[in-house]
Structure formats: structure tokens, C-alpha cells
Amino acid sequence: MPKSEVPSIVWFRRDLRLDDNPALHAAMETGGPVIPVYIREPQHLNVGPLGAAQRWWLHHSLTALAKSLKSAGSGLTLISGKAEDVLVDLARQTGVRMVFVNRAYERHQVDRGIALELKKRDIAVRAFHGQLLQEPHAIRTGAGRAFRVFTPFWNALQKAGEPREPIGPPLKIPSQDHHHRSERLDSWGLLPKKPDWAAGFPAIWTPGEDGAREKLADFIDRKLQDYKHGRDLPSVQATSLLSPHLTHGEISPARIWHATRGMPKTASENVVHFRRELAWRDFCYSLLIEFPELDEKNWDNTFDTFQWGYDAKEFRAWTKGLTGYPIVDAGMRQLWRYGFMHNRVRMITASFLIKDLMIDWRKGEKWFRDTLVDADPANNAANWQWVAGSGADASPFFRIFNPVLQGEKFDPEGDYVREHVPELGNLDRKYIHKPFDAPKNVLDKAGIELGRAYPRPIVDHGLARDRALAAYRARTNPSGPETL
Numbered sequence: 346m347p348k349s350e351v352p353s354i355v356w357f358r359r360d361l362r363l364d365d366n367p368a369l370h371a372a373m374e375t376g377g378p379v380i381p382v383y384i385r386e387p388q389h390l391n392v393g394p395l396g397a398a399q400r401w402w403l404h405h406s407l408t409a410l411a412k413s414l415k416s417a418g419s420g421l422t423l424i425s426g427k428a429e430d431v432l433v434d435l436a437r438q439t440g441v442r443m444v445f446v447n448r449a450y451e452r453h454q455v456d457r458g459i460a461l462e463l464k465k466r467d468i469a470v471r472a473f474h475g476q477l478l479q480e481p482h483a484i485r486t487g488a489g490r491a492f493r494v495f496t497p498f499w500n501a502l503q504k505a506g507e508p509r510e511p512i513g514p515p516l517k518i519p520s521q522d523h524h525h526r527s528e529r530l531d532s533w534g535l536l537p538k539k540p541d542w543a544a545g546f547p548a549i550w551t552p553g554e555d556g557a558r559e560k561l562a563d564f565i566d567r568k569l570q571d572y573k574h575g576r577d578l579p580s581v582q583a584t585s586l587l588s589p590h591l592t593h594g595e596i597s598p599a600r601i602w603h604a605t606r607g608m609p610k611t612a613s614e615n616v617v618h619f620r621r622e623l624a625w626r627d628f629c630y631s632l633l634i635e636f637p638e639l640d641e642k643n644w645d646n647t648f649d650t651f652q653w654g655y656d657a658k659e660f661r662a663w664t665k666g667l668t669g670y671p672i673v674d675a676g677m678r679q680l681w682r683y684g685f686m687h688n689r690v691r692m693i694t695a696s697f698l699i700k701d702l703m704i705d706w707r708k709g710e711k712w713f714r715d716t717l718v719d720a721d722p723a724n725n726a727a728n729w730q731w732v733a734g735s736g737a738d739a740s741p742f743f744r745i746f747n748p749v750l751q752g753e754k755f756d757p758e759g760d761y762v763r764e765h766v767p768e769l770g771n772l773d774r775k776y777i778h779k780p781f782d783a784p785k786n787v788l789d790k791a792g793i794e795l796g797r798a799y800p801r802p803i804v805d806h807g808l809a810r811d812r813a814l815a816a817y818r819a820r821t822n823p824s825g826p827e828t829l
């Protein structure tokens with residue numbers, strides 16, 4: 346076969362897009378037909394378990410990708426199995442000699458093994474940089490190590506220059522006449538059935554590239570100009586809502602970065618702030634590469650002896666949004682309803698679980714992983730460790746969020762609480778974040794019977810705070826320098 350007719354495989358993973366997809370672009374440059382594949386790998390492969398909310402997202406995202414590929418004259422092949430077996434088998438059927446992928450840093454080790462297996466069968470794997478702003482090895486300390494603190498990381502990332510220019514989507518993808526087996530997406534059973542707990546998701550989410558593009562355009566048109574101030578107010582929803590699209594690779598961070606170029610000068614502070622948040626994602630990935638057990642082990646090993654408690658009833662109350670602290674409950678119910686929670690409220694709910702209930706951060710990380718549509722192996726684990734104080738660049742242990750004060754500061758009118766905790770809808774603003782302090786006549790007027798319509802607090806925050814501080818101080822090595 347002349348070189349230009351040799352087909353190649355583009356293996357889609359968490360890069361479910363045609364736009365700015367370096368692996369797809371490189372495969373097209375060979376001039377041969379391209380076979381786009383998505384492999385449903387067994388969960389036990391330890392390549393990042395997929396949560397329930399993400400399975401919903403994946404179903405719709407793959408549907409959208411298949412549609413885009415069809416419009417470009419191609420199609421998506423779906424196969425279940427161990428990646429190396431699937432790829433070898435498909436390559437044998439189709440005469441493929443090369444597999445193109447975008448690097449997925451969370452599965453670096455697994456991918457190395459797969460590439461070796463393929464090499465033994467004369468199939469080369471070519472990997473590309475498309476998922477982060479910069480390649481992690483390009484952002485290192487002077488001594489060539491990974492940064493452990495965000496600010497110097499951010500400075501180095503800025504010094505490295507602009508991320509690469511994004512590449513537009515191909516209009517036509519050459520395909521092969523050979524027909525190979527593809528499974529039906531419906532047979533994968535990714536969607537919830539009874540009950541359909543994802544029924545509320547489509548109100549804010551459209552998985553796929555089109556949905557990502559719309560979110561980006563809306564953010565730039567309406568929200569970016571006030572991002573720095575608005576991003577902390579959960580009722581305003583001034584953030585981009587791009588996280589699930591980024592997590593599934595439906596849009597590249599380089600595309601987002603460059604879309605914020607050319608904003609009016611008055612917006613420059615907001616642009617910098619937004620880009621800084623995007624850089625947090627890169628930072629979390631650099632931590633994950635340095636410490637692949639980020640979701641399982643304390644970065645700071647002085648936390649290994651920490652005495653966590655666990656009360657199943659309290660954990661359940663937290664998951665259901667029935668703690669008696671309105672801002673915590675609003676956040677946890679937003680999570681149920683939309684598979685998403687505002688960043689400020691993620692910090693408050695995580696702090697409540699870890700410090701007020703003294704429950705191990707890993708239990709919270711798992712719950713978020715199962716329920717967030719944007720659940721991300723690096724961002725989720727790094728942020729939970731940040732709140733716990735056990736992370737690399739962590740919030741100090743004595744920073745214990747007061748759920749009432751946080752509510753009053755960031756949801757001053759109580760709109761966020763009213764939206765997600767409707768039984769408090771008629772409560773006076775003065776008590777919206779502390780119904781337990783409201784006089785009986787105020788509660789009666791709002792139609793609230795504490796302990797029935799809405800729970801009393803499951804813990805007293807003041808006492809819980811003292812308990813947490815005492816436990817943190819009792820760690821074996823309180824001054825704890827972090828070592829890997």
C-alpha cells in the first residue's frame with residue numbers, strides 16, 4: 346500500500362472533540378484514512394473510575410462526537426475491552442500501523458504499558474499535547490522539579506509564553522471502506538433508568554463540542570467582564586461552566602485561553618483572573634503526575650495518623666443536603682439536581698464534611714467523583730486535599746469555614762439557598778443562613794417547623810470547630826514538612 350493510503354487509528358479518550366485536536370490533526374496529515382475509535386475499558390484497569398453523573402455525560406458526549414464525525418464523512422467505532430487487545434485486533438483487521446492519541450496524564454503509566462504492547466506488534470503510538478495549557482515537563486522549578494505551590498507555578502506558566510495556537514476542526518476526514526464491528530452505544534447502559542436522577546441535567550448542560558462552544562461564547566459575552574468579583578457569588582453564576590466540557594475534552598484549554606484575547610482593556614483584570622483559574626487545572630495535573638496516588642494518599646504524610654471519625658448518619662445527611670446548615674444543604678442539593686456545585690460552595694461543603702463532621706476527605710472525594718459531571722481525577726483530588734490541609738499547596742488546617750458566615754458573605758440575600766432549599770423560601774433574610782436562631786414567630790410566619798420541614802443542625806459548629814482544631818493539633822508532627 347502506498348504510504349498515503351495506510352489507515353491510522355485515532356483513539357479518543359477524554360478529548361471528545363474535532364476542534365483543536367492535535368492527535369486527529371496529525372493522523373490526517375499522514376494522508377491516509379482515519380479510523381476514530383472510543384474504547385470502553387474495564388473499570389478494574391485503574392484508569393480513573395467513571396462516576397454515575399459522568400456516565401450520563403459520556404453517553405451524550407459520544408453521541409455528539411459521532412454526529413460531528415458523520416458530518417465530516419467519518420464515523421465513530423465503539424468497542425469494549427482491554428485497550429491493547431482492542432487496538433491490536435482493529436489494527437490487524439484494517440492494516441493500521443499507527444495509533445494517534447492525545448496525552449492523558451492521569452493514565453500515564455497505563456498508557457506506557459499499552460504502547461509497549463503495541464510496539465511488540467509493530468504498531469506505533471504517537472502521543473500529542475492537547476489537554477493542558479502547557480506540557481507539565483515544561484513548567485518546572487529551577488532544579489527541574491514539579492512546583493508544589495501554585496503562585497510560582499503560575500508565574501512560570503506565564504513566563505513560558507502563550508499556549509500553542511489552536512487548530513481548527515477538519516471539514517472532511519478520509520475514511521476507510523473496510524467495515525469493522527462497532528458496538529451500539531445504547532448497549533453500554535450509561536444512562537440512569539429508574540429513577541432517572543439526571544432528569545434535571547439538560548436544563549443547564551448540553552454535552553459535546555457545540556455545548557462547550559456555546560458556554561464559552563456566553564461566558565465571554567456576558568460574564569467575563571465581572572468574573573473576578575462575580576465568581577465567588579453562587580447565586581449569580583458568573584463562572585464559565587466549562588468544567589465538564591474540559592473534563593471530557595470537548596474543548597481545549599488552549600482554545601479557551603486564546604478566546605479571551607482581544608478583550609477590552611477594562612476586562613484585563615478579569616481575563617488574568619480567569620486564566621489563573623485555568624492554570625489551577627494545569628497545576629492539579631502536575632501534582633497528579635508527581636504523586637499518582639493523589640486521590641488515595643495524603644500528600645502530606647503527617648496526616649496519615651490523623652484520627653478521622655465516621656458517623657454513617659451524618660455522612661448521609663451531608664450527601665442528601667440535610668445538615669441543618671442552609672448553605673451546605675443548598676450546595677449538596679445543587680449537586681443532586683445538576684451534577685454540579687459552585688466552587689465557593691464546594692469549599693464550604695468539603696470543609697463541613699472534613700472539619701465539622703471529621704470525616705476523611707477521601708469519602709467526600711469519592712462522593713463528588715460519583716455525582717459531579719465535571720469529576721476530574723486531578724482537580725477533584727487536589728482540591729479535596731487542599732481543603733483538608735493535607736495537600737501540596739493546602740489551606741492551613743486552622744482555616745475552618747463557618748457555614749453561617751460564609752453564607753452571609755457570599756449569598757447575602759439568600760437567593761442561592763432559596764433556589765435549592767425551597768422549604769426555606771419564605772424565611773426572613775436575617776435568618777436564611779441560621780434558621781436555628783430564628784424566633785418561633787419568624788419560623789411560623791415562614792411556615793417552617795424545625796426538625797420536620799427542615800432539620801436542626803446535625804452538629805454545633807462551634808463545638809465541632811474546637812474538636813477539629815484539637816485533632817489537627819494532635820497530629821504526630823504538627824509542623825509537618827511535606828515529603829513525597
Ligand SMILES: Cc1cc2nc3c(=O)[nH]c(=O)nc-3n(C[C@H](O)[C@H](O)[C@H](O)COP(=O)(O)OP(=O)(O)OC[C@H]3O[C@@H](n4cnc5c(N)ncnc54)[C@H](O)[C@@H]3O)c2cc1C
Pocket residue numbers: 576584585586587588589591592622623624625626629686687688689691692695713717719720721722724725726728729732
Ligand atoms: C472540593 C472541591 C472539589 C472539586 N472538584 C473538581 C472536579 O472534580 N473537577 C473540576 O473540574 N473542578 C473541581 N473543583 C474546582 C472548581 O470548583 C471547578 O473547576 C469549578 O467550580 C468549575 O466551574 P467553572 O467551569 O464555571 O469554573 P470557572 O471559574 O469558569 O473556571 C474555569 C476553569 O478553570 C478550572 N478551575 C477553576 N477553579 C479550579 C480549581 N480550584 N482547581 C482546578 N481547576 C480549576 C476548571 O477547569 C474550570 O472549568 C473542585 C473544587 C473543590 C473545592
